[in-house]
Amino acid sequence: MEETMEETMEANAEANTEEKKEKVDKKHYTLINHKKPFRYDEDGLHVTRSCGWSAPGCHLGCGLLMYTNDEGRLVKVEGDPENPFNEGRVCCRCLALPEVVYHPDRILYPMKRNKEDRGKDKWEKITWDEAYSLVAEKFNYYKDTFGPETIAYYAGTGRDIGQYLTRLCWGSGSPTFVFQMSGQACYSPRVAGCFANTGAFWLGDYSQQYPDRYNNPNWQVPECIVIWGNNPIISNSDGLYGHWVVDCMKLGSELVVIDPRLTWLAAKAQHFLQIRPGTDAALALGMIDVIVKEDLYDQEFVSCWCYGFEELASRAAEYPLSKVSEITWIPANEIAEAARFIAKSSNAILQWGVAIDQTKETVPTAQALLAIFEITGNIDKPGAMVPPTNILNYAAGWGAEFLSREQDAKRLGQDKYPLLKMGFQECATDEVMNCLESGKPFKLKAAWIQTTNFLACTGVDPKRTLKAHMNYEFIVCVDLFMTPTIMALGDVFLPACTFAERDGLRIGDGMQRAETINKVIEPLGESKSDMEINLEIGKRISPEAWPWKDVEEMYSSIIDETGYSFKEMQEVAPGYPAFEYQMHKKSMLRQDGGVGFETPTGRIELWSHFYNMASLDPLPAFEEPTPGPVATPELLDEYPLVLTTGARNWSMFHSEHRQVPHLRAIHPDAIIEINPATAKKYGLKDGDWCWVENHLGRCKRRVVQTPIVNEQTCSTDHGWWLPEKEGALDEGLYGLWDMCVGNLIEYNCGKSGFGANYKTLLCKIYKVEEGE
Amino acid sequence: MSAYGLLIDYEWCTGCHTCEVACQIEHALPTDQWGIKIMNVGPWEYAPKKWQYAYLPVPTDQCDLCKNRVEKSHTPTCVKHCQAKCLKYGKVEKLAEELAKKPKQTLFSL
Numbered sequence: 001m002e003e004t005m006e007e008t009m010e011a012n013a014e015a016n017t018e019e020k021k022e023k024v025d026k027k028h029y030t031l032i033n034h035k036k037p038f039r040y041d042e043d044g045l046h047v048t049r050s051c052g053w054s055a056p057g058c059h060l061g062c063g064l065l066m067y068t069n070d071e072g073r074l075v076k077v078e079g080d081p082e083n084p085f086n087e088g089r090v091c092c093r094c095l096a097l098p099e100v101v102y103h104p105d106r107i108l109y110p111m112k113r114n115k116e117d118r119g120k121d122k123w124e125k126i127t128w129d130e131a132y133s134l135v136a137e138k139f140n141y142y143k144d145t146f147g148p149e150t151i152a153y154y155a156g157t158g159r160d161i162g163q164y165l166t167r168l169c170w171g172s173g174s175p176t177f178v179f180q181m182s183g184q185a186c187y188s189p190r191v192a193g194c195f196a197n198t199g200a201f202w203l204g205d206y207s208q209q210y211p212d213r214y215n216n217p218n219w220q221v222p223e224c225i226v227i228w229g230n231n232p233i234i235s236n237s238d239g240l241y242g243h244w245v246v247d248c249m250k251l252g253s254e255l256v257v258i259d260p261r262l263t264w265l266a267a268k269a270q271h272f273l274q275i276r277p278g279t280d281a282a283l284a285l286g287m288i289d290v291i292v293k294e295d296l297y298d299q300e301f302v303s304c305w306c307y308g309f310e311e312l313a314s315r316a317a318e319y320p321l322s323k324v325s326e327i328t329w330i331p332a333n334e335i336a337e338a339a340r341f342i343a344k345s346s347n348a349i350l351q352w353g354v355a356i357d358q359t360k361e362t363v364p365t366a367q368a369l370l371a372i373f374e375i376t377g378n379i380d381k382p383g384a385m386v387p388p389t390n391i392l393n394y395a396a397g398w399g400a401e402f403l404s405r406e407q408d409a410k411r412l413g414q415d416k417y418p419l420l421k422m423g424f425q426e427c428a429t430d431e432v433m434n435c436l437e438s439g440k441p442f443k444l445k446a447a448w449i450q451t452t453n454f455l456a457c458t459g460v461d462p463k464r465t466l467k468a469h470m471n472y473e474f475i476v477c478v479d480l481f482m483t484p485t486i487m488a489l490g491d492v493f494l495p496a497c498t499f500a501e502r503d504g505l506r507i508g509d510g511m512q513r514a515e516t517i518n519k520v521i522e523p524l525g526e527s528k529s530d531m532e533i534n535l536e537i538g539k540r541i542s543p544e545a546w547p548w549k550d551v552e553e554m555y556s557s558i559i560d561e562t563g564y565s566f567k568e569m570q571e572v573a574p575g576y577p578a579f580e581y582q583m584h585k586k587s588m589l590r591q592d593g594g595v596g597f598e599t600p601t602g603r604i605e606l607w608s609h610f611y612n613m614a615s616l617d618p619l620p621a622f623e624e625p626t627p628g629p630v631a632t633p634e635l636l637d638e639y640p641l642v643l644t645t646g647a648r649n650w651s652m653f654h655s656e657h658r659q660v661p662h663l664r665a666i667h668p669d670a671i672i673e674i675n676p677a678t679a680k681k682y683g684l685k686d687g688d689w690c691w692v693e694n695h696l697g698r699c700k701r702r703v704v705q706t707p708i709v710n711e712q713t714c715s716t717d718h719g720w721w722l723p724e725k726e727g728a729l730d731e732g733l734y735g736l737w738d739m740c741v742g743n744l745i746e747y748n749c750g751k752s753g754f755g756a757n758y759k760t761l762l763c764k765i766y767k768v769e770e771g772e
Numbered sequence: 773m774s775a776y777g778l779l780i781d782y783e784w785c786t787g788c789h790t791c792e793v794a795c796q797i798e799h800a801l802p803t804d805q806w807g808i809k810i811m812n813v814g815p816w817e818y819a820p821k822k823w824q825y826a827y828l829p830v831p832t833d834q835c836d837l838c839k840n841r842v843e844k845s846h847t848p849t850c851v852k853h854c855q856a857k858c859l860k861y862g863k864v865e866k867l868a869e870e871l872a873k874k875p876k877q878t879l880f881s882l
Contacts, residue, residue, distance in 0.1 A: 267825035
């Protein structure tokens, strides 16, 4: 028996290798040879191959096996070993999915509340017919009477829901698509910067575009991975499965880690640069100066494919090591050694993160970071930076064709920030706030809030945010659970279901692959999928944008290009589009069919025509974060510590998962990480509750003493609210006012309209007194 | 000897808690009981720029090596889902051979 079992396991391991032999279909998509149909039975349970995407949220979409029983109940979730993306692995959040699905706090019926009762738990259950009619009637009234732009549509990190949300917005003629974060300071600044100066976005090449992954003969192990401003094994952002970094380390990749915290990855890095938060641009320019002065750049790549190298070199010369060391708090020799290591690597990945966006001057910062990898020729080659495969260019927004130029001209923020006119489709959030408060240039009337809990998460200064949003006459919210944002603001609650309860598509960010999300149980109560909700509302407010009879027909229409209907794709997914390196040499990156890059000069623009046209500095530069120890030394007596925010947690996605027992237990409290010497100085010890305070406000945090931060810096997590506390506004809004780190942050975006200082603050810390 | 065990390559354990939750869900354990639990050893700096910073998953008395799964030719759930691929299940003798091949591993005989 034992031998048999062992043999079976070995046979399984072999079969796993066998099944990696792919087949190519008529549309040149490479498919996996699945051993079983996408639905099969095993040991008395029904198994469905699927893909995990929101809700609840994450950035990835791992391959899953969903187990259900005869009663139609989701019993458990496991990783799908056949799926090359995660190879059977999953994180604790998918494993705990049944606790989300069957959570007693889920809202399972549409509800409404009188506007004057906002903030009070006075919801009234209604039918879907009533909900649809109510929303359609109000939205059509505001649209026809005041103009479509007076209805705002709010997305969070929208995952697969974002697309249906942009279509609802633009399909009805509204340009007011809002990501409620000062300076839209998450991801889009980096993406925008890449497109502006290279005509494409660039991702680290971890072989994720190949179904045979690390065995693909065209792929090469990155010699160097530069982890800059993120902790990818926890954050798993933007289509990157973080543990691919660990896979590559096992294959020989060495790390350079740039972070204010000594993370686990940093402890294993060849070079760890413990940077002062917000000084990344200075560090990058200092590195460029070393690379240029020591002739370590890729001369052939620079002379053939880069524009403005001399100008970049002159700018970098303004950042000698001694100056950069003083700015960044990193010893000069460490900067030089890391720069040399990156430049001398045969291939290197820039694994950059949201810290780059959450710096007020994000545009020149992202430009400086990417320039290191551009001048060292780490573009468009194996194990370096590569452009994502694109099945459907709908990830950044679907339905833009419905928005007329006349309506797009009413998009908020374009007058103040010319960059927003150049291919962007979002509003400048800081200007949406001004518009809400001033009623100028028009009065915003109604809001649709889906996939976002901005009072607890992205929206800084929650008291100002709340007050401004109370000016909406009508607010519709779509979510799984009651949140502080909905309790404070919502007039209608439309209950969404989890991804176990619906069909869907996982195409989205990162390398795109054709992947389906497959419904395995009936939606609980009367909940519906976000997509069905948007389709139904869409049919009622902008029927021309929503011609499909149901979601399945809509999905089939979206993936029409693959040659498969949705039902057919369910059987064969995932499908991988073809991928090539050196596309700039093969005339594959320019619309005119020429070689090079889709920029005004056809080259990578180190000196940016795009920024120049937008009245921005065409070259990267560093600006001191403010407030900060250098910009505002007068604040240091009162607020002596540098605070960085947004540290990611294994078991939580932004403001989600706080009510899920096995996930909350892993990280029960909001924390602040403080160096032991600092804790001692302020009379704090491990486990104490302290106030973290600056000139704008304060929040409560539990002290964790750790040497991973230096004595001047502390780090905290974000997105906190306490579902177990009272929800009503006058009873604390689920503990929001005490827990929200946004209390310490203001709306204040960069010169470009992008970026804000979420991660570079000053603070003081002191013990919470009893009864506080 | 026909004992089975877990070989843990703690050089690569990232402390992601996947094994803990996979086990708790598989065995319907409450939030304060574990069949495998991550221990954190570090971080401390023992020489300039040299950090002790490791995690080690330790099977508990409640670990049954996923008897029900193994009988059905599945691997234990912690092994299957480990994000760092640093857990291995098998006969102790065979795992001991692998233990000898690489440092920073530990073998639990269960």
